[in-house]
Amino acid sequence: MIASPAHSSPIFEPAAHTALVEALVEQGWYVGANVIDPALCHALHGELLHMAEHDVLSEAGIGRGQQHLLRKDIRGDAIHWLDRESEAQRRYLNAMSELQHSLNQALFLGLFEYEAHFAHYPSGAFYQRHLDSFRGRANRVISTVSYLNPNWPTDGGGEMIIYHPDSPEQEVARVVPEAGTFACFLSETIPHEVLPTQQPRASIAGWFRRNASMGGVLDPAR
Numbered sequence: 001m002i003a004s005p006a007h008s009s010p011i012f013e014p015a016a017h018t019a020l021v022e023a024l025v026e027q028g029w030y031v032g033a034n035v036i037d038p039a040l041c042h043a044l045h046g047e048l049l050h051m052a053e054h055d056v057l058s059e060a061g062i063g064r065g066q067q068h069l070l071r072k073d074i075r076g077d078a079i080h081w082l083d084r085e086s087e088a089q090r091r092y093l094n095a096m097s098e099l100q101h102s103l104n105q106a107l108f109l110g111l112f113e114y115e116a117h118f119a120h121y122p123s124g125a126f127y128q129r130h131l132d133s134f135r136g137r138a139n140r141v142i143s144t145v146s147y148l149n150p151n152w153p154t155d156g157g158g159e160m161i162i163y164h165p166d167s168p169e170q171e172v173a174r175v176v177p178e179a180g181t182f183a184c185f186l187s188e189t190i191p192h193e194v195l196p197t198q199q200p201r202a203s204i205a206g207w208f209r210r211n212a213s214m215g216g217v218l219d220p221a222r
C-alpha cells in the first residue's frame with residue numbers, strides 16, 4: 001500500500017466522527033480539542049491573516065437580502081466565504097463533505113450542502129447570543145466552528161459560550177478558540193455567543209444545510 005501524502009490525510013480522526021455523532025444526539029452539541037490537523041490550521045490561519053491585512057474581508061452583518069444590516073452592537077467580525085481557491089480550503093471543505101456523509105448516514109439528516117466563511121474578530125469584537133437558524137425554516141441544520149489561533153492565552157477572551165437549548169440563560173460549555181478545536185451544534189436549538197476578544201481571533205464558521213444557500217447571504221442572527 002502506498003502511504004498517502006500528509007496533505008491529503010483526513011483532518012478528522014475516524015473516532016472523532018463517532019464521538020461527534022453521539023454528542024449531537026445526546027446533548028445537541030460537540031466540542032473536540034486537537035481535532036483539526038495543525039498544519040491545515042496553520043495554512044488557513046495564514047490565509048485569513050493575509051486577507052485581514054489586505055483589507056479584503058467584508059464586515060459581517062445580520063439578516064438576509066434587503067434586511068441585511070451592519071450591527072456592530074450585535075456582531076463585530078469581518079468575513080470571507082470559502083471558495084476552494086486554495087489547497088487548504090479544498091482540504092477543509094473535503095473534510096466537511098466527509099463529515100456530512102457521516103452525519104447523513106448516522107442520523108438521516110438529509111444534509112445537502114455545506115457553506116462556510118472565514119471570520120476575523122478584531123480586539124474588542126464579540127457576537128451576542130443568537131441562534132443560527134429559525135426553527136422550521138429547515139435551512140441551516142448543523143453549525144460548525146473551527147478555531148485557528150495557536151497558543152491562545154488564558155486571558156485572551158473570545159470564548160464561545162454554548163447555552164442549554166431549553167434554558168437559554170444556562171451556560172453548558174465555554175470554548176477557548178484554540179487552533180485545532182472544532183465545535184458543532186444544532187443550528188435551530190443551541191443558543192451561543194462569542195465573548196469580547198482581547199486580541200484578534202480567527203475562525204471558520206460553517207453550516208450544513210438542507211436546502212441551497214442564498215448566494216452567500218447570511219441568515220439572520222437573533
Ligand SMILES: O=C(O)CCC(=O)C(=O)O
Pocket residue numbers: 119127132145159160192193194203205
Ligand atoms: O466563532 C464562534 O465561536 C461562533 C461564531 C458564530 O456564532 C457565528 O458565526 O454564527
Ligand SMILES: [Fe+2]
Pocket residue numbers: 130131132143192
Ligand atoms: Fe452563530
